Amino acid sequence: MPEALRVAVIGVGHLGRHHARLLSAMEGVRLSAVVDTLAERAAEAAAAWPARPVQDYRELFGEVDAVVVAVPTDVHSEIAVPFLERGIPVLVEKPMSRSVEDADRMLASARAGGALLAVGHTERHNPAIRAAMRLVKGPRFIEVHRLSAFPDRSLDIDVVFDLMIHDLDVILAMSVGEVASIEAVGVPVLTSRYDIANVRLRFSSGCIANITASRISKDRVRKIRFFQPDSYVSVDYASQEVEGWRLVRGGERPGIEGGAIPVEKDEPLRLELADFVRAVRDRAAPLVDGEAGRRALVLAAEIAERMESVV
Secondary structure (H helix, E strand, O other): OOOOEEEEEEOOOHHHHHHHHHHHOOOOEEEEEEEOOOHHHHHHHHHHOOOEEEOOHHHHOOOOOEEEEOOOHHHHHHHHHHHHHOOOOEEEEOOOOOOHHHHHHHHHHHHHHOOOEEEEOHHHHOHHHHHHHOOOOOOOEEEEEEEOOOOOOOOOOOHHHHHHHHHHHHHHOOOOOOEEEEEEEEEOOOOOOOOEEEEEEEEOOOOEEEEEEEOOOOOOEEEEEEEEOOEEEEEEOOOOEEEEEEEEOOOOOOEEEEEEEOOOOOOHHHHHHHHHHHHHHHOOOOOOEHHHHHHHHHHHHHHHHHEEEOO
């Protein structure tokens, strides 16, 4: 492998541009190409973060060591599979694909080509979540609020796949067991798809998760709270702040102690890309691999199937 890892970003829309920005400044990495079907957009990105502008991703075969796929969800599999079959590592944005069948196709191609497949569940790289995961042991109740203003992108998928899937991935990483039951309601407000949804999940461990996701909120909120025997952990994804509180027994009456937990703040997307680069160089597993991406997608799909509209 060359000293500088040659990485290309395929799709330089809103999120792809951030991938290009961060990769261009990363030590040991050369942003070799930026790809977009719109020539003007590819050229603009190439000028901002020096790289070769490309319109057809197939031009990259044999010229890159890894790729980041940040195109619309519908074509994730179509673009990722040819690279995986050639043994070229791929980081694909979340959700992993439009369907579980496409996800399985990507996983099969990765196995056949001996290629690394990572999925961009950025919140798992959030320093606040990394700090909280050391404190969360056997949660009994999880409450999530992920609210955002109406976006100008990702409108080809509903809010479960657009926003809620971040929290589904985080919760599944907490070892809460298998999903035992799902209750879900949603409302299409500004699009024909669900723009706000509430889901109640019960796990085999007895843990219950209540998750609300909305892309029609005036305020931006990204919080998750874990309640477990004798302790409580609260995470603000956006501010990267964590609070932990626990019950202290003894004396005449029990007390509560705790407060802010130290968090070394950083840009989650940068950490995600650094993890991908490390995994490629070391031929090691990424933090969020293809199987983890598939698990979150399967759960999101099951929620979508059980969704009841309140309209």
